Amino acid sequence: MAGEFLFRDWAQFFFFVLMVAGIIIALAAPSAVISYMVIFISGMMAGRVMYWRQKRFHFAYYIVMVGFLIGYLIGTYYGSRKVIVILFALGAFLSYYLYDKKLLRDTLF
């Protein structure tokens, strides 16, 4: 039953898991600067995943990423929420651009 749910509705499951992770990470950030750096790095990781799925667009991945961002916004204590959203988008765009232009190369698994 649980396995079937995980297999069929994995996007919802990981949306929830990453949202909780986002809340915990945001709460653990001790200052606004750290909070901004963490979200920028998270954005870069999101950009990497978006680059990986660019040819086979899969909306579920975007749902999961947005889940993390929502969780992070809920848990943020220090810093502005607007800046956090901007930094996340900036990180994602920068990472996507670097991978797309082949300036960065790595492996996912």
Next chain:
Amino acid sequence: MKVSWQSCLPNQTLNFIYKSFLLFHGELNLPHPSFAMQERVFYLRLSTKPVKTIYLNIIFTKNLFMAEIVDLIDKIKRYYKFTPSELKGLVISIIVVAFIISFNDWGVGSVFDAKAGLLNFFNAILIVALSFLVHLSAQRVWALATGYRHEFQMWGIGLGVALVLSFITNGRAWLIIPGGFIVHHLAGHRLGWFRYGINYWAIGLIAFVGPLASIAFAAVFKSISGFVSNALIQKVIIFNVLYAVFSMLPVPPLDGSKIYFGGRMLYAFALPAIVVAGILLYIDIAVWIAALSSFLIAVILWLLYYVFFEKDYWRV
């Protein structure tokens, strides 16, 4: 299909094999040495002949071994070099991991000290670069010896997670997962009995050599710390132990995943061996006791794993 090795072998190796055959090809009524040079398998078939078996075996083994060494040295000269793409990934990984392990060293307490921080960061870069070089070189040489070319690949997501963890724990948690590797088949350099392409077992063994080299490197520094002990040497030991242990995680693209896919029994031996060796090197104990104990514990756990889990699966 007839495969000619002449174009891909160095002259030194060719001469060596040629001369080895000249010794006895007339005596055994063999075909011309140039024919024999095409297939190293031929050496092994020859040794089953009843004529002077022992004598021939000694010559064959010696010559085969020497030819392998010459061949390996040639392969290292040709293929050891890191490609620009690899170097880029390696430099990024080194800087990020060095930043993680020197995160707490930018001043004393809550007072920020840029000068001390930069010095510690530079030291961390040296430690990380040296440790990565040992880990990757061991894998590279082993890969070349078994007919593959090893290529390091950075793991962006892993480095990102490690950075985030470092930030939220104030540098107290070191997650050292810089990347993995892929292998390329050196088809032209394959000599003799094996030429079936890439396989999981060989990749598993290549992967296992990396953490083993890191543990050996930590053991060397542990021995040195008996004579000269300072914070830098302690950091090298801790870093290499953690690097070896985290490499054993069965998460792609880390070494542990490749060992696991290489063989569950191999992983059942490798994981306890590396983890126990790491723990024993971390605590204050003689290096040889740590090495021996970790091997024995790994063998015991390996047998227990076989008896309680694996044996049933092997039954037909």
